Amino acid sequence: MISTFFDYRQLTTNLKSSLEQVGSTTAVARETEYYKANIGKIKTIDEFVDNYRLFSYAMKAHGLEEMTYAKAFMKKVLESDLSDTNSYANRLADDRYQKFAAAFQFGDSTAVTQTTGQVDKLIAEHKQTIEEQSDAIDTENGYFRAAIGSVMSVDQLLSNDRMRDYVLKAYSVDSKYWNRDFLTKVLTSDVSDPGSFANNVAGPHASDYKALAAAFNFNASGTLDAGVAIQDAAQTDATVETYTFTVPKRPTAAAANLATNYYTDKIATITNVTELVNDPRMLSYVKTAYGLASDTLKSTVTNILTSDLSDPNNYATTFGGKKFEDITKAFNFQPDGSVTSGLAAQDSTQINGATARFATLYDDAQESTDNDTYDFYRTFVGTINSIDDLIGTSRIYNFVLSAFGFDPKVEKKSDIEKVLTSDLGDPQSFANTRKDPRYAEMARMFNFDSQGEKSVPSLAQSQSAIQQISKEYIVLKTRFGNTDNKDAATAEASYYATQMQKIETVDELLGDPRLVKFIVEAKGLKTADVDTAMLKKLFASDLTDPKSFANQQSDTRLRDLVASFNFDVKGDIIQTDEQGIQSRAEIISTEDLYLHQSLEEQSGEDNPGVRLALYFARLAPDINNAYDILGDTALLEVFRTAFDLPKEISSMDIDKQAALVEKNLNLSELQDPDKLEKFINRFTAFYDLSNDNGLSSVVSLYGNTSTSISADTLLSIAQLKSG
DSSP: OOHHHHHHHHHHTTHHHHHHHHHTSHHHHHHHHHHHHHGGGOOSHHHHHHOHHHHHHHHHHTTOGGGTTOHHHHHHHHTOOTTSTTSHHHHSSOTHHHHHHHTOOSSOSOOBSSOHHHHHHHHHHHHHHHHHHHHHHHHHHHHHHHHGGGOOBHHHHHHOHHHHHHHHHHTTOOSSSOOHHHHHHHHTOOTTSTTSTGGGOOSTTHHHHHHHHHTOOOOTTSBOOTTOOSSOHHHHHHHHHHHHHHSSSSOOHHHHHHHHHHHHHHHTTOOBHHHHHTSHHHHHHHHHHTTOOTTOOHHHHHHHHTOOTTSTTOHHHHHHHHHHHHHHHTSOBOTTSBBOTTSOSSOHHHHHHHHHHHHHHTTHHHHHHHHHHHHHHHHHGGGOOBHHHHHHOHHHHHHHHHHTTOOTTTSOHHHHHHHHTOOTTSTTSHHHHSSSTHHHHHHHTOOBOTTSBBBOOOOSSOHHHHHHHHHHHHHHHHOTTOGGGHHHHHHHHHHHHHHTTTOOBHHHHHTOHHHHHHHHHHTTOOTTTSOHHHHHHHHTSOTTOTTSTTTTOSOHHHHHHHHTSOBOTTSBBOOOSOOOSSOHHHHHHHHHHHHHHHHHHHHHHHOHHHHHHHHHHHHGGGOOSHHHHHTOHHHHHHHHHHTTOOGGGGGSOHHHHHHHHHHHOOGGGGGSHHHHHHHHHHHHHHHHHHTTSSHHHHHHTTTOOOTTOOHHHHHHHHHHHHO
16 A cells, blocks of 8 residues: 555645534634634734633644743744844744744834835925915816806806805905905905095005906996996906916916016017016016025126127126026126117027026926925924824924815814824715825825824735745845845836835735735735736625635635735725734634644654655745755655655754755755656655555565666556556
């Protein structure tokens, strides 16, 4: 009877079914359910090791059952910082302890107000808000120009919310707390009459009300006289300009276009440099277009524009060199300030040069200010530990609100606090019940708990999982002496870690080919076999449903890949305030290991060789070098038996043992399922031979009972018998 080979093949032909059968036994099922139901309640190492059922389950899963009694020892293992090569677990020769420590998260996850990804997204949100506000200026200007002609009365103007807000904002009138009666009196005032209502309004905004009244042509009754338009072209242009220059708190493309239109119209009429510098808008345009500081004096500009470049001691050359000389050349002014005879202040080429420069430089000062703000935010947001800190740091608080288009002077700080402490997983939370979706988006950018303190962020993948999959990727790419791949592998791992801080949905993950390639290859899979379409189906699987697509795959690495992410079946990040000591992936992995250990243990009761074969087949994907085999008694026993080597080889120098392993076994071939299976078959054949499991009588039929019989011959016999 060739029991080892036959029993092994019987179990592994459908390993998934064999594991499910073991898992369904009363004892295993009971312990597994207890573990899954209670491991999430554990918060400390003491609670864990003192709960015998949970602790012993985990210890058995990791092949450490014989050490369950050693609580003090295992506490040191669990307390180890695995990022520190000198930590207790890392100093132990048996890497099972490192893997055990890595499977649990006792304080590993770091509480942060914002991740790097969230900081980047907030800054991107600020930039997007700026663009939207700039676009909105053009939109509102277009609406006003198109609609103002249809307004026939004060009442009609004030009843149109959009039109009214536009007008009030243009003239700096409070658009939130407006009074119809008051505004009606202003709009029906005759500004040429010193006794009119608008001319007698007191207070800091008196001039604004006069300007508002002058912008429209309403009569005393609030209507329009026959043949009189609500505004003439000049009034409409003035209102649009006022809105464009007043409402945005920063330079916009719309304002730049108006400034350019004004400049190109006015420059054609300039006959003397004095006319140019005495026009504030023209002077400002010139300063901006030619890179002069905003506080440059009119006299300085005059001196530059009237420099006689034929004189080596002229003002431009003496005080500004080539920069000032280029400005002088951009205009056609004489030293006395007049325009050169037969020329304009600027010809078309010079005007085009000025406007092109202005279009490039008009917002440079603002961009510099923005970049300073972004740098400040990146530097100091890490010092914010609570919502109180955030609200109390005005520069950061104001920046955050402005990023979402909110006015810090208008928003209630108490409301912002409620927003930032909202549980986004609860549809009835404060942020989710606000009509404006920007509040929920703001809450999503921070990691405050219900008490307003910074907490562990809800990421697409936990920090420990990111570290683990990155480590797996680098190991796979550099194993078997492929150290030349280390730099490239490290770069990909760095890219992965950075990008995963930003990923919020499955679609975002699968939309990045580099990330897809990384997660597939990190699990030892091939993108040719696991494409984006398949991954989409896997991520849509309910891992609690045994019949789901992911759970039906024979290769459990696919399910493990999905479990390592914190996505729900809809592809969104699972929002939870609870941080257990194990992630979903780690719980599933522990259960898998427990089932494998149980299967191997039960199989070993009848035939230790089957247990060894199952164990080697399970760990083979993680064998990276000869020392992995030499450091594991069971793996070494399989290797020694498969090549009919004596136990005494263990007394050899360790490096010579490693050389012996590498001479007999191509470790890279263990990653090939077919070649791994061939090796296991070889082991089972030699195991039966060395343990006299009925094989000797079969071999004797071929006239050779020596233990040095060809492995291929033994395999042929085994396969013939099993068939």
